[in-house]
Amino acid sequence: MHKIMSTKNIISSLNFFSLLSEEQVDQLSSISVVSKYPKEYVVHYEKKENNSLLFLLSGLAKAYKIDKHNNEIFLHYIYENSLISEISNIRQDTLNSFSNITLLEDSQILQIDYKKFKEIFLDKGYLCSEFTNEIILRSQQLQSLINREFIFNSVVKVAMMLHDDLEIFNKLKRAEISLILHIQPETLSRVLNRLKRDNIIDSKNGKIVILDKEALMSVCEE
Template identity: 55%
Template sequence: MSNRLKNIFKEVRRYIMDEKLNFIKKLSFFDSLSDEELNIISNISKITTYPKNSILYYENDINNKIFFLVSGLLKVYKIDKFENEIFLYHIHKNSLISELTTLLDDSIHCFSNAEFIEESVVLEVDFSEFKKEFLSKFTLVNEFIHEILLKTQQLHCVVNRELVFDATAKVAYTLQNDLEMFNTLKRHEISFMLHIQPETLSRVLKKLKRNNIIDSENTDIVILDKEKLNSIIRG
Protein backbone atom coordinates (compact mmCIF):
# COMPACT_ATOMS: atom_id res chain seq x y z
CA MET A 1 0.00 0.00 0.00
CA SER A 2 1.36 3.39 -0.98
CA ASN A 3 2.00 6.11 1.57
CA ARG A 4 -0.71 8.21 -0.07
CA LEU A 5 -3.34 5.50 0.50
CA LYS A 6 -2.16 5.00 4.07
CA ASN A 7 -2.55 8.70 4.73
CA ILE A 8 -6.05 8.65 3.21
CA PHE A 9 -7.05 5.73 5.48
CA LYS A 10 -5.63 7.54 8.50
CA GLU A 11 -7.60 10.66 7.67
CA VAL A 12 -10.81 8.68 7.20
CA ARG A 13 -10.28 6.84 10.48
CA ARG A 14 -9.56 10.12 12.28
CA TYR A 15 -12.71 11.65 10.82
CA ILE A 16 -14.83 8.68 11.94
CA MET A 17 -13.36 8.81 15.45
CA ASP A 18 -13.98 12.56 15.69
CA GLU A 19 -17.56 12.11 14.55
CA LYS A 20 -18.12 9.37 17.12
CA LEU A 21 -16.70 11.55 19.90
CA ASN A 22 -19.02 14.36 18.86
CA PHE A 23 -22.00 12.04 19.26
CA ILE A 24 -20.73 10.76 22.62
CA LYS A 25 -20.36 14.33 23.89
CA LYS A 26 -24.05 14.94 23.14
CA LEU A 27 -24.92 12.47 25.92
CA SER A 28 -24.96 14.12 29.35
CA PHE A 29 -24.29 10.68 30.85
CA PHE A 30 -20.61 11.13 29.87
CA ASP A 31 -20.22 14.80 30.89
CA SER A 32 -17.89 14.02 33.81
CA LEU A 33 -15.36 12.08 31.74
CA SER A 34 -11.92 13.34 30.79
CA ASP A 35 -10.75 13.37 27.17
CA GLU A 36 -8.82 10.18 27.83
CA GLU A 37 -11.89 8.46 29.24
CA LEU A 38 -14.01 9.67 26.34
CA ASN A 39 -11.52 8.05 24.00
CA ILE A 40 -11.93 4.77 25.88
CA ILE A 41 -15.71 4.98 25.39
CA SER A 42 -15.14 5.67 21.73
CA ASN A 43 -12.88 2.62 21.39
CA ILE A 44 -15.44 0.24 22.94
CA SER A 45 -18.49 1.56 21.12
CA LYS A 46 -19.99 2.27 17.75
CA ILE A 47 -22.55 4.70 16.35
CA THR A 48 -25.49 3.40 14.33
CA THR A 49 -28.21 5.34 12.53
CA TYR A 50 -31.61 3.62 12.41
CA PRO A 51 -34.40 4.56 9.98
CA LYS A 52 -37.93 5.34 11.11
CA ASN A 53 -40.03 2.25 12.02
CA SER A 54 -36.98 0.00 12.34
CA ILE A 55 -36.60 -2.28 15.37
CA LEU A 56 -33.72 -1.98 17.83
CA TYR A 57 -34.56 -5.22 19.63
CA TYR A 58 -37.43 -7.59 20.32
CA GLU A 59 -38.70 -8.94 23.60
CA ASN A 60 -36.58 -11.91 24.77
CA ASP A 61 -33.58 -10.86 22.67
CA ILE A 62 -30.22 -11.09 24.43
CA ASN A 63 -27.30 -8.83 23.64
CA ASN A 64 -24.00 -7.73 25.16
CA LYS A 65 -24.26 -3.99 24.54
CA ILE A 66 -25.84 -1.07 26.32
CA PHE A 67 -27.66 1.38 24.09
CA PHE A 68 -27.91 5.16 24.42
CA LEU A 69 -30.25 7.26 22.30
CA VAL A 70 -28.20 10.18 20.97
CA SER A 71 -31.02 11.65 18.87
CA GLY A 72 -34.46 10.61 17.70
CA LEU A 73 -37.40 8.93 19.44
CA LEU A 74 -37.97 5.32 20.48
CA LYS A 75 -41.20 3.54 21.38
CA VAL A 76 -41.08 0.73 23.96
CA TYR A 77 -43.97 -1.75 23.92
CA LYS A 78 -45.04 -5.34 24.55
CA ILE A 79 -47.29 -7.73 22.63
CA ASP A 80 -50.11 -9.53 24.46
CA LYS A 81 -51.35 -13.07 23.76
CA PHE A 82 -53.82 -11.73 21.19
CA GLU A 83 -50.99 -10.04 19.25
CA ASN A 84 -52.12 -6.59 20.39
CA GLU A 85 -49.50 -3.91 20.95
CA ILE A 86 -49.34 -2.61 24.53
CA PHE A 87 -47.56 0.75 24.62
CA LEU A 88 -45.29 1.27 27.63
CA TYR A 89 -43.35 4.52 27.18
CA HIS A 90 -41.20 6.61 24.87
CA ILE A 91 -37.45 7.09 25.17
CA HIS A 92 -36.21 10.51 24.14
CA LYS A 93 -32.76 11.64 23.00
CA ASN A 94 -29.91 11.85 25.52
CA SER A 95 -31.13 8.75 27.41
CA LEU A 96 -30.12 5.22 28.29
CA ILE A 97 -32.24 2.74 26.33
CA SER A 98 -31.20 -0.62 27.77
CA GLU A 99 -33.22 -2.38 30.46
CA LEU A 100 -30.77 -3.65 33.07
CA THR A 101 -31.58 -6.04 35.91
CA THR A 102 -28.12 -7.18 36.99
CA LEU A 103 -24.44 -6.28 36.71
CA LEU A 104 -23.29 -9.83 37.41
CA ASP A 105 -23.87 -11.02 33.87
CA ASP A 106 -22.51 -9.57 30.62
CA SER A 107 -25.71 -10.56 28.81
CA ILE A 108 -28.58 -8.08 28.73
CA HIS A 109 -32.06 -9.56 28.44
CA CYS A 110 -34.71 -7.52 26.65
CA PHE A 111 -38.11 -7.50 28.35
CA SER A 112 -39.94 -5.47 25.72
CA ASN A 113 -39.78 -4.40 22.08
CA ALA A 114 -38.18 -1.15 20.95
CA GLU A 115 -39.14 0.58 17.68
CA PHE A 116 -37.89 3.89 16.30
CA ILE A 117 -40.60 6.51 15.75
CA GLU A 118 -38.24 8.65 13.69
CA GLU A 119 -34.75 8.35 12.25
CA SER A 120 -32.47 8.00 15.25
CA VAL A 121 -28.81 7.77 16.22
CA VAL A 122 -27.75 5.19 18.81
CA LEU A 123 -24.49 4.71 20.70
CA GLU A 124 -23.80 1.01 21.31
CA VAL A 125 -21.28 0.32 24.08
CA ASP A 126 -19.71 -3.06 24.83
CA PHE A 127 -21.18 -3.89 28.26
CA SER A 128 -18.33 -6.09 29.47
CA GLU A 129 -15.70 -3.48 28.57
CA PHE A 130 -17.82 -0.72 30.06
CA LYS A 131 -17.97 -2.53 33.40
CA LYS A 132 -14.25 -3.24 33.34
CA GLU A 133 -13.11 0.24 32.29
CA PHE A 134 -15.59 2.32 34.30
CA LEU A 135 -17.98 0.69 36.79
CA SER A 136 -15.27 -1.49 38.36
CA LYS A 137 -13.26 1.71 38.94
CA PHE A 138 -16.32 3.49 40.42
CA THR A 139 -16.53 5.82 37.45
CA LEU A 140 -19.98 6.72 36.07
CA VAL A 141 -21.61 4.72 38.89
CA ASN A 142 -23.82 7.62 40.02
CA GLU A 143 -24.85 8.35 36.44
CA PHE A 144 -25.64 4.69 35.90
CA ILE A 145 -27.76 4.46 39.05
CA HIS A 146 -29.58 7.64 38.07
CA GLU A 147 -30.54 6.20 34.67
CA ILE A 148 -31.74 2.94 36.23
CA LEU A 149 -33.88 4.89 38.71
CA LEU A 150 -35.39 6.82 35.80
CA LYS A 151 -36.33 3.47 34.24
CA THR A 152 -38.05 2.48 37.49
CA GLN A 153 -39.93 5.78 37.51
CA GLN A 154 -41.09 5.17 33.95
CA LEU A 155 -42.52 1.80 34.98
CA HIS A 156 -44.31 3.43 37.94
CA CYS A 157 -45.87 5.84 35.47
CA VAL A 158 -47.02 2.94 33.31
CA VAL A 159 -48.75 1.37 36.34
CA ASN A 160 -50.47 4.66 37.17
CA ARG A 161 -51.53 5.23 33.58
CA GLU A 162 -52.97 1.77 33.09
CA LEU A 163 -54.39 0.98 36.54
CA VAL A 164 -55.05 4.30 38.30
CA PHE A 165 -55.64 7.15 35.83
CA ASP A 166 -58.94 7.77 34.09
CA ALA A 167 -59.01 9.07 30.49
CA THR A 168 -58.65 12.73 31.51
CA ALA A 169 -55.67 12.01 33.78
CA LYS A 170 -54.03 9.91 31.04
CA VAL A 171 -54.27 12.78 28.57
CA ALA A 172 -53.15 15.35 31.17
CA TYR A 173 -50.15 13.25 32.13
CA THR A 174 -49.12 12.81 28.49
CA LEU A 175 -49.47 16.53 27.80
CA GLN A 176 -47.37 17.34 30.85
CA ASN A 177 -44.59 14.85 30.16
CA ASP A 178 -44.66 14.26 26.41
CA LEU A 179 -46.03 17.43 24.80
CA GLU A 180 -43.58 17.42 21.89
CA MET A 181 -44.44 13.82 21.08
CA PHE A 182 -48.18 14.57 21.51
CA ASN A 183 -47.95 17.33 18.90
CA THR A 184 -45.95 15.12 16.54
CA LEU A 185 -48.27 12.12 16.43
CA LYS A 186 -51.71 11.91 14.86
CA ARG A 187 -54.65 11.91 17.25
CA HIS A 188 -55.64 8.31 16.48
CA GLU A 189 -52.05 7.23 17.26
CA ILE A 190 -52.22 8.97 20.64
CA SER A 191 -55.58 7.41 21.52
CA PHE A 192 -54.22 3.98 20.57
CA MET A 193 -51.13 4.60 22.70
CA LEU A 194 -53.24 5.65 25.71
CA HIS A 195 -55.76 2.82 25.17
CA ILE A 196 -58.72 5.18 24.88
CA GLN A 197 -61.15 5.81 22.03
CA PRO A 198 -60.40 8.66 19.60
CA GLU A 199 -63.78 10.19 20.51
CA THR A 200 -62.76 10.14 24.19
CA LEU A 201 -59.47 11.87 23.41
CA SER A 202 -61.29 14.56 21.43
CA ARG A 203 -63.79 15.07 24.25
CA VAL A 204 -61.03 15.38 26.89
CA LEU A 205 -59.09 17.91 24.80
CA LYS A 206 -62.22 19.99 24.28
CA LYS A 207 -62.90 19.96 28.04
CA LEU A 208 -59.33 21.00 28.87
CA LYS A 209 -59.54 23.78 26.31
CA ARG A 210 -62.93 24.92 27.61
CA ASN A 211 -61.44 25.13 31.12
CA ASN A 212 -58.53 27.25 29.81
CA ILE A 213 -55.98 24.61 30.74
CA ILE A 214 -54.78 24.16 27.16
CA ASP A 215 -55.15 25.93 23.84
CA SER A 216 -54.28 25.08 20.26
CA GLU A 217 -52.05 26.87 17.79
CA ASN A 218 -52.80 25.47 14.35
CA THR A 219 -52.77 21.75 15.17
CA ASP A 220 -50.38 21.96 18.15
CA ILE A 221 -51.49 21.88 21.78
CA VAL A 222 -50.18 24.62 24.09
CA ILE A 223 -50.38 24.35 27.89
CA LEU A 224 -51.86 27.45 29.52
CA ASP A 225 -52.18 26.33 33.14
CA LYS A 226 -49.62 23.77 34.33
CA GLU A 227 -50.92 23.83 37.90
CA LYS A 228 -54.45 22.83 36.86
CA LEU A 229 -52.99 20.13 34.65
CA ASN A 230 -51.01 18.80 37.62
CA SER A 231 -54.10 18.84 39.82
CA ILE A 232 -55.90 16.59 37.32
CA ILE A 233 -52.99 14.13 37.44
CA ARG A 234 -52.87 14.19 41.26
CA GLY A 235 -56.62 13.66 41.41
Protein backbone atom coordinates in the same frame (compact mmCIF):
# COMPACT_ATOMS: atom_id res chain seq x y z
CA MET B 1 -21.43 23.30 6.43
CA HIS B 2 -22.05 21.23 9.58
CA LYS B 3 -19.04 19.87 11.42
CA ILE B 4 -19.13 16.11 11.87
CA MET B 5 -18.50 15.18 15.50
CA SER B 6 -16.05 12.41 16.27
CA THR B 7 -17.12 9.47 18.44
CA LYS B 8 -14.95 10.87 21.22
CA ASN B 9 -16.66 14.27 21.07
CA ILE B 10 -20.08 12.63 20.99
CA ILE B 11 -19.28 10.61 24.11
CA SER B 12 -17.89 13.71 25.84
CA SER B 13 -21.16 15.54 25.13
CA LEU B 14 -23.29 12.95 26.98
CA ASN B 15 -24.04 13.73 30.63
CA PHE B 16 -23.83 10.03 31.44
CA PHE B 17 -20.06 10.09 30.79
CA SER B 18 -19.30 13.58 32.09
CA LEU B 19 -17.16 12.34 35.01
CA LEU B 20 -14.79 10.30 32.85
CA SER B 21 -11.23 11.50 32.27
CA GLU B 22 -9.97 12.20 28.76
CA GLU B 23 -8.04 8.92 28.84
CA GLN B 24 -11.19 7.03 29.83
CA VAL B 25 -13.15 8.71 27.05
CA ASP B 26 -10.44 7.57 24.62
CA GLN B 27 -10.83 4.01 25.94
CA LEU B 28 -14.59 4.20 25.55
CA SER B 29 -14.30 5.58 22.03
CA SER B 30 -12.17 2.60 21.01
CA ILE B 31 -15.01 0.17 21.82
CA SER B 32 -17.82 2.33 20.41
CA VAL B 33 -19.42 3.04 17.05
CA VAL B 34 -22.04 5.57 15.94
CA SER B 35 -24.70 4.37 13.47
CA LYS B 36 -27.74 5.88 11.76
CA TYR B 37 -31.06 4.05 11.48
CA PRO B 38 -34.33 4.88 9.69
CA LYS B 39 -37.75 5.51 11.20
CA GLU B 40 -39.59 2.28 12.21
CA TYR B 41 -36.33 0.37 12.66
CA VAL B 42 -36.63 -2.12 15.53
CA VAL B 43 -33.61 -1.57 17.77
CA HIS B 44 -34.24 -4.74 19.75
CA TYR B 45 -36.98 -7.17 20.72
CA GLU B 46 -38.07 -8.08 24.23
CA LYS B 47 -36.45 -11.06 25.94
CA LYS B 48 -33.48 -10.95 23.54
CA GLU B 49 -29.88 -10.68 24.69
CA ASN B 50 -27.89 -7.71 23.47
CA ASN B 51 -24.12 -7.37 23.39
CA SER B 52 -24.17 -3.58 23.01
CA LEU B 53 -24.94 -0.73 25.37
CA LEU B 54 -27.07 1.69 23.34
CA PHE B 55 -27.59 5.46 23.61
CA LEU B 56 -30.01 7.46 21.50
CA LEU B 57 -28.02 10.44 20.25
CA SER B 58 -30.73 11.98 18.09
CA GLY B 59 -34.26 11.06 17.10
CA LEU B 60 -37.04 9.45 19.10
CA ALA B 61 -37.89 5.88 20.13
CA LYS B 62 -40.62 4.09 22.03
CA ALA B 63 -40.57 1.11 24.37
CA TYR B 64 -43.49 -1.29 24.24
CA LYS B 65 -44.54 -4.88 24.86
CA ILE B 66 -46.87 -7.22 22.98
CA ASP B 67 -49.57 -9.07 24.94
CA LYS B 68 -50.89 -12.58 24.26
CA HIS B 69 -53.53 -11.15 21.92
CA ASN B 70 -50.84 -9.43 19.84
CA ASN B 71 -51.84 -5.99 21.13
CA GLU B 72 -49.19 -3.36 21.67
CA ILE B 73 -48.79 -2.07 25.23
CA PHE B 74 -47.01 1.28 25.20
CA LEU B 75 -44.47 1.75 28.00
CA HIS B 76 -42.58 5.01 27.50
CA TYR B 77 -40.70 7.22 25.06
CA ILE B 78 -36.92 7.42 24.78
CA TYR B 79 -35.60 10.86 23.93
CA GLU B 80 -32.29 11.93 22.46
CA ASN B 81 -29.18 11.83 24.67
CA SER B 82 -30.74 9.00 26.66
CA LEU B 83 -29.86 5.40 27.39
CA ILE B 84 -31.85 2.94 25.28
CA SER B 85 -30.60 -0.25 26.90
CA GLU B 86 -32.46 -1.55 29.95
CA ILE B 87 -30.22 -2.18 32.94
CA SER B 88 -31.35 -4.83 35.41
CA ASN B 89 -28.16 -6.69 36.35
CA ILE B 90 -24.60 -5.32 36.12
CA ARG B 91 -23.04 -8.71 36.88
CA GLN B 92 -23.87 -10.27 33.51
CA ASP B 93 -21.78 -9.75 30.38
CA THR B 94 -24.86 -9.22 28.20
CA LEU B 95 -27.98 -7.08 28.47
CA ASN B 96 -31.48 -8.55 28.43
CA SER B 97 -34.34 -6.67 26.80
CA PHE B 98 -37.47 -6.18 28.88
CA SER B 99 -39.31 -4.51 25.99
CA ASN B 100 -39.32 -3.91 22.26
CA ILE B 101 -37.70 -0.66 21.13
CA THR B 102 -38.73 0.93 17.82
CA LEU B 103 -37.58 4.21 16.32
CA LEU B 104 -40.26 6.81 15.62
CA GLU B 105 -37.89 9.06 13.69
CA ASP B 106 -34.67 8.70 11.72
CA SER B 107 -32.15 8.36 14.52
CA GLN B 108 -28.49 8.17 15.45
CA ILE B 109 -27.37 5.59 18.01
CA LEU B 110 -24.14 5.11 19.96
CA GLN B 111 -23.28 1.41 20.32
CA ILE B 112 -20.75 0.32 22.96
CA ASP B 113 -19.32 -3.18 23.32
CA TYR B 114 -20.93 -4.02 26.66
CA LYS B 115 -18.60 -6.83 27.76
CA LYS B 116 -15.51 -4.63 27.28
CA PHE B 117 -17.34 -1.67 28.81
CA LYS B 118 -18.10 -3.76 31.89
CA GLU B 119 -14.47 -4.90 32.20
CA ILE B 120 -12.98 -1.43 31.76
CA PHE B 121 -15.48 0.61 33.78
CA LEU B 122 -18.16 -1.18 35.83
CA ASP B 123 -15.90 -3.90 37.27
CA LYS B 124 -13.52 -1.16 38.44
CA GLY B 125 -16.26 0.93 40.06
CA TYR B 126 -16.63 3.57 37.36
CA LEU B 127 -20.10 4.76 36.27
CA CYS B 128 -21.88 2.55 38.81
CA SER B 129 -23.82 5.50 40.24
CA GLU B 130 -24.93 6.43 36.72
CA PHE B 131 -26.19 2.88 36.20
CA THR B 132 -27.98 3.01 39.56
CA ASN B 133 -29.73 6.21 38.49
CA GLU B 134 -30.88 4.49 35.29
CA ILE B 135 -32.32 1.60 37.29
CA ILE B 136 -34.20 4.10 39.47
CA LEU B 137 -35.48 5.88 36.35
CA ARG B 138 -36.81 2.60 34.93
CA SER B 139 -38.53 1.94 38.26
CA GLN B 140 -40.21 5.35 38.11
CA GLN B 141 -41.32 4.67 34.53
CA LEU B 142 -42.84 1.37 35.66
CA GLN B 143 -44.67 3.18 38.47
CA SER B 144 -46.02 5.70 35.95
CA LEU B 145 -47.18 2.83 33.74
CA ILE B 146 -49.05 1.20 36.63
CA ASN B 147 -50.72 4.51 37.49
CA ARG B 148 -51.67 5.12 33.87
CA GLU B 149 -53.09 1.65 33.30
CA PHE B 150 -54.80 0.86 36.58
CA ILE B 151 -55.32 4.01 38.67
CA PHE B 152 -55.76 7.16 36.58
CA ASN B 153 -59.02 7.96 34.81
CA SER B 154 -59.14 9.07 31.17
CA VAL B 155 -59.05 12.79 32.01
CA VAL B 156 -55.87 12.45 34.06
CA LYS B 157 -54.27 10.22 31.42
CA VAL B 158 -54.80 12.83 28.70
CA ALA B 159 -53.78 15.73 30.95
CA MET B 160 -50.55 13.99 31.95
CA MET B 161 -49.60 13.28 28.36
CA LEU B 162 -50.27 16.91 27.43
CA HIS B 163 -48.19 18.05 30.39
CA ASP B 164 -45.27 15.63 29.95
CA ASP B 165 -45.24 14.93 26.20
CA LEU B 166 -46.95 17.80 24.39
CA GLU B 167 -44.56 17.65 21.43
CA ILE B 168 -45.22 13.93 20.98
CA PHE B 169 -48.97 14.46 21.43
CA ASN B 170 -48.98 16.94 18.56
CA LYS B 171 -46.95 14.65 16.32
CA LEU B 172 -49.25 11.63 16.69
CA LYS B 173 -52.65 10.97 15.20
CA ARG B 174 -55.56 10.91 17.64
CA ALA B 175 -56.05 7.17 17.00
CA GLU B 176 -52.42 6.52 17.99
CA ILE B 177 -52.82 8.55 21.18
CA SER B 178 -55.96 6.59 22.07
CA LEU B 179 -54.05 3.32 21.70
CA ILE B 180 -51.19 4.56 23.85
CA LEU B 181 -53.54 5.71 26.63
CA HIS B 182 -55.89 2.74 26.24
CA ILE B 183 -58.98 4.90 25.84
CA GLN B 184 -61.56 5.19 23.06
CA PRO B 185 -61.05 7.95 20.42
CA GLU B 186 -64.45 9.37 21.40
CA THR B 187 -63.28 9.59 25.01
CA LEU B 188 -60.12 11.42 23.94
CA SER B 189 -62.21 13.94 21.99
CA ARG B 190 -64.51 14.52 24.98
CA VAL B 191 -61.58 15.11 27.31
CA LEU B 192 -59.91 17.54 24.92
CA ASN B 193 -63.20 19.43 24.47
CA ARG B 194 -63.61 19.63 28.24
CA LEU B 195 -60.10 21.03 28.68
CA LYS B 196 -60.84 23.57 25.91
CA ARG B 197 -64.11 24.63 27.59
CA ASP B 198 -62.20 25.15 30.83
CA ASN B 199 -59.68 27.35 28.96
CA ILE B 200 -56.84 25.04 29.91
CA ILE B 201 -55.85 24.22 26.33
CA ASP B 202 -56.65 25.45 22.82
CA SER B 203 -56.14 24.15 19.29
CA LYS B 204 -54.22 26.16 16.70
CA ASN B 205 -53.50 24.85 13.21
CA GLY B 206 -54.35 21.34 14.35
CA LYS B 207 -51.90 21.50 17.29
CA ILE B 208 -52.74 21.60 20.99
CA VAL B 209 -51.52 24.67 22.88
CA ILE B 210 -51.49 24.83 26.68
CA LEU B 211 -53.09 28.04 27.96
CA ASP B 212 -52.98 27.39 31.70
CA LYS B 213 -50.15 25.11 32.87
CA GLU B 214 -51.12 25.36 36.54
CA ALA B 215 -54.69 24.31 35.83
CA LEU B 216 -53.46 21.43 33.68
CA MET B 217 -51.17 20.31 36.51
CA SER B 218 -54.13 20.44 38.89
CA VAL B 219 -56.01 18.07 36.59
CA CYS B 220 -53.01 15.72 36.60
CA GLU B 221 -53.13 15.63 40.40
CA GLU B 222 -56.86 14.90 40.68
